[in-house]
Amino acid sequence: MNLENIDAEKWLELALEYGLKILGAIIIWIIGSWVIKKLLKSTKKVMTKGRYDESLQKFLLNLINWALKIVLIIVVLGTVGVETTSFAAILAALGLAVGLALQGSLANFAGGVLILIIKPFKVGDFIKGQGIEGTVKEISIFNTKLATSENQIAVIPNGKLSNDNIINFSEEGTRRENLIFGIGYDSDIKVAKDVLLNLVNEQKEALQLEGKKPMIFVSELGDSSVNLSLRYWSNNEDFWNLRWLVLEEGKARLEAAGIEIPYPHQVEIQKKA
Numbered sequence: 001m002n003l004e005n006i007d008a009e010k011w012l013e014l015a016l017e018y019g020l021k022i023l024g025a026i027i028i029w030i031i032g033s034w035v036i037k038k039l040l041k042s043t044k045k046v047m048t049k050g051r052y053d054e055s056l057q058k059f060l061l062n063l064i065n066w067a068l069k070i071v072l073i074i075v076v077l078g079t080v081g082v083e084t085t086s087f088a089a090i091l092a093a094l095g096l097a098v099g100l101a102l103q104g105s106l107a108n109f110a111g112g113v114l115i116l117i118i119k120p121f122k123v124g125d126f127i128k129g130q131g132i133e134g135t136v137k138e139i140s141i142f143n144t145k146l147a148t149s150e151n152q153i154a155v156i157p158n159g160k161l162s163n164d165n166i167i168n169f170s171e172e173g174t175r176r177e178n179l180i181f182g183i184g185y186d187s188d189i190k191v192a193k194d195v196l197l198n199l200v201n202e203q204k205e206a207l208q209l210e211g212k213k214p215m216i217f218v219s220e221l222g223d224s225s226v227n228l229s230l231r232y233w234s235n236n237e238d239f240w241n242l243r244w245l246v247l248e249e250g251k252a253r254l255e256a257a258g259i260e261i262p263y264p265h266q267v268e269i270q271k272k273a
Helices: 002-049 054-079 085-101 103-118 158-162 189-201 236-256
Strands: 126-129 132-139 143-147 153-157 174-183 215-221 226-235
Touching (some): 103 143, 103 158, 126 143, 143 158, 174 189, 189 215, 226 236
Antiparallel strands (some): 132 143, 143 153, 215 226
């Protein structure tokens, strides 16, 4: 009888001890899961309000969800008496190993996150980065795709792109051109300036806004020419067609007005032996 009582008491003691731990673990899991759900919901609202990219939202929400659940699992295991120190050390070592193995990919991922959050450019913008100019076709987590003027697709890693100087030609909606026309030293500067300025003023694509009106001036006295700088503004969609027209028609009108457009000359001197 005494042995039976002792066994029963031990079983009751163990049941109470571990039962309470298991019950506590269940309660912690339920409360923790509810808190994680609320945090994810609030985070999603913040991202939606901040107009984060949809692919970035899904990725970050999944990342946060798994990170919080791993922490919750460790807490639950610690509640039931499992030693979690070594478990956390293993996770840390595993994370370090993965980080070292994917160092380049992680740099591109971090660059992609920065680009999608800061938004230095968006799909459809014409930009220059890493020495490449083109229209942004796609922004993913790891790279950005540009369509160049030669109808080629350039894939640029986000890690390098985010750490480079980026020029966004589309952000302001308008662009200023600065064309250089060289004329001979014997040519009439005033006539040449009037010819080029009148040409630009005739084009409806050239903006005539306050502070953005066309202008021309002598920018340099070169070795063989007087260089005139012709500046004007246009909308982004009109920029290239207007530029090509001004270059071609500008040359034709200068020649028609008798303005010399010099080009480099090479003089060869031969000495008799």
